[in-house]
Every structure is written in C-alpha cells, then in structure tokens.
Amino acid sequence: MFLPILEVNAEDLPQRAIVCGDPRRAEKIASRLTDCRELAFSREYRTFVGKWDGIEVAVVSHGVGSPGAAVCFEELIKGGVTILIRVGTAGSYSAELPPGSLVVSTAAAREEGLTRQLVPLGFPAVADGQIAQLLYENAAKLDGIVKKGITVSYDAFFTGVEPLPHDKYKRAGIVAAEMEISALYVVASLRGARAGAIVAIDGFADADLAQEYNPHKSAVSEGVEREIEAALATIVKV
Numbered sequence: 749m750f751l752p753i754l755e756v757n758a759e760d761l762p763q764r765a766i767v768c769g770d771p772r773r774a775e776k777i778a779s780r781l782t783d784c785r786e787l788a789f790s791r792e793y794r795t796f797v798g799k800w801d802g803i804e805v806a807v808v809s810h811g812v813g814s815p816g817a818a819v820c821f822e823e824l825i826k827g828g829v830t831i832l833i834r835v836g837t838a839g840s841y842s843a844e845l846p847p848g849s850l851v852v853s854t855a856a857a858r859e860e861g862l863t864r865q866l867v868p869l870g871f872p873a874v875a876d877g878q879i880a881q882l883l884y885e886n887a888a889k890l891d892g893i894v895k896k897g898i899t900v901s902y903d904a905f906f907t908g909v910e911p912l913p914h915d916k917y918k919r920a921g922i923v924a925a926e927m928e929i930s931a932l933y934v935v936a937s938l939r940g941a942r943a944g945a946i947v948a949i950d951g952f953a954d955a956d957l958a959q960e961y962n963p964h965k966s967a968v969s970e971g972v973e974r975e976i977e978a979a980l981a982t983i984v985k986v
C-alpha cells in the first residue's frame with residue numbers, strides 16, 4: 749500500500765515510530781540508528797527507517813500543528829505502525845521546569861481544533877501507560893530535571909487579540925504547552941495504536957515567566973539529546 753502524503757510504501761514501515769515536528773530533528777534521531785535509510789521527504793514529512801538495538805524503528809517528522817501532524821499519524825497507523833513516541837519541545841508553566849528540563853506527557857488537554865472534528869471533547873487524550881512510565885524511567889536515568897504530568901496542546905503559537913488560557917491550565921496543574929500531543933493521543937486511541945510523548949522544555953509559556961523565545965539555546969539542545977536517548981531506550985522495550 750502506498751501512503752500518498754508521506755510518499756512511503758507501507759511495506760517499508762516497521763511497527764515502531766518516533767515522531768517529531770522538525771525534519772532536521774528527524775535526521776538527528778535517525779543518525780543514531782544502524783542500517784538507516786531515508787524513505788521519503790514529502791512536504792514537512794521526512795521518513796527514515798533503521799535499527800536501534802537490532803529492532804526496526806521509523807523516524808518521521810510531522811511538522812508544526814495538529815492538523816498536519818494528524819495526517820502523518822493517520823498514515824503511519826494505516827501503514828502498520830502500532831507504537832508512536834513523540835519527541836518534541838514545549839513551553840513550561842513553572843520556574844521549576846527551566847529550559848532543558850524534560851516532561852513526559854501522561855495526557856493532554858485538547859485546546860486544538862483538530863480532534864474535536866474526530867470525537868466529542870469529553871473523549872480523553874491519554875498516553876499509553878506503559879510507554880509513559882518507561883519514558884519517565886529512562887529519562888530519569890539521565891542528568892537533568894524530568895517530570896511526568898499533563899500537558900496542553902494549542903493551535904496558536906503566537907498570541908493574537910484573544911489571550912490563550914495559560915493561566916487557567918497552570919492553575920489546573922498542567923505542566924507544559926505544545927501543539928501536537930493531544931492529536932497524537934486521540935488518533936492513536938481511535939485507530940487502536942499506542943502512543944507516548946516526551947518534550948524538552950525550550951522556554952516559558954506562562955506569561956509571568958515568558959522571555960524571548962529561543963529554542964536554540966545549548967540547554968535545550970542538551971535536553972533534546974537526552975529525550976532522544978530516553979525515547980530510543982523506550983521504543984525497543986514496548
């Protein structure tokens with residue numbers, strides 16, 4: 749079966765996939781694999797396959813935002829992928845989670861518009877429990893701060909005239925904000941796949957702590973390296 753948007757043949761895909769927003773991060777993750785080859789680079793979707801610890805893994809970029817990312821998740825699952833781990837970045841709601849910290853998302857508030865077109869809002873966006881626990885354990889073995897908690901996925905990255913409800917979610921105990929985890933969890937649940945997500949904090953989403961957005965700081969790159977390591981250790985054990 750040919751997957752027309754990823755431009756990949758389903759027969760070339762393994763059961764396990766690491767997904768991330770940035771095609772360059774996909775290349776960075778793929779460079780750690782053995783027997784690695786690039787299958788396609790279509791739109792924002794760059795697909796590699798290779799092996800980690802002798803087990804076949806795909807690495808695929810999904811771009812920015814839930815609608816485009818959901819297209820990627822849907823095609824991967826149609827193509828036979830049953831386990832997906834997102835390796836992303838997010839803004840923190842707490843000074844205790846500074847840039848470079850890692851967050852394992854156990855569930856995500858659905859502040860994006862995509863998933864409400866798939867299923868009523870009462871349906872939860874939740875991680876697979878085993879994947880979340882293993883991501884946390886593997887990340888906690890490395891240096892740095894690691895936290896497990898609920899995240900929120902928005903569509904808007906920049907604020908317009910309407911305020912984003914950061915304060916409401918911060919008071920509800922949500923730890924970090926990004927843009928695709930709720931789509932990943934909802935699509936995985938609806939299609940019978942298992943998913944988890946780990947994000948490296950790249951700044952503060954909270955207005956009280958906000959600084960100029962700069963995801964290129966060395967603390968963030970180090971966090972991304974650690975989350976890649978935790979995701980690879982996890983994906984071959986589930």
Ligand SMILES: O=P(O)(O)O[C@H]1O[C@H](CO)[C@@H](O)[C@H]1O
Nearest residue numbers: 768769770812836837926927
């Ligand atoms: O670093 P990635 O995986 O792209 O994740 C985060 O970064 C992008 C915004 O800059 C959004 O995609 C957001 O979810």
Ligand SMILES: O=c1cc[nH]c(=O)[nH]1
Nearest residue numbers: 837838839926927953
């Ligand atoms: O959506 C995102 C991603 C990274 N950092 C943020 O503050 N927001």
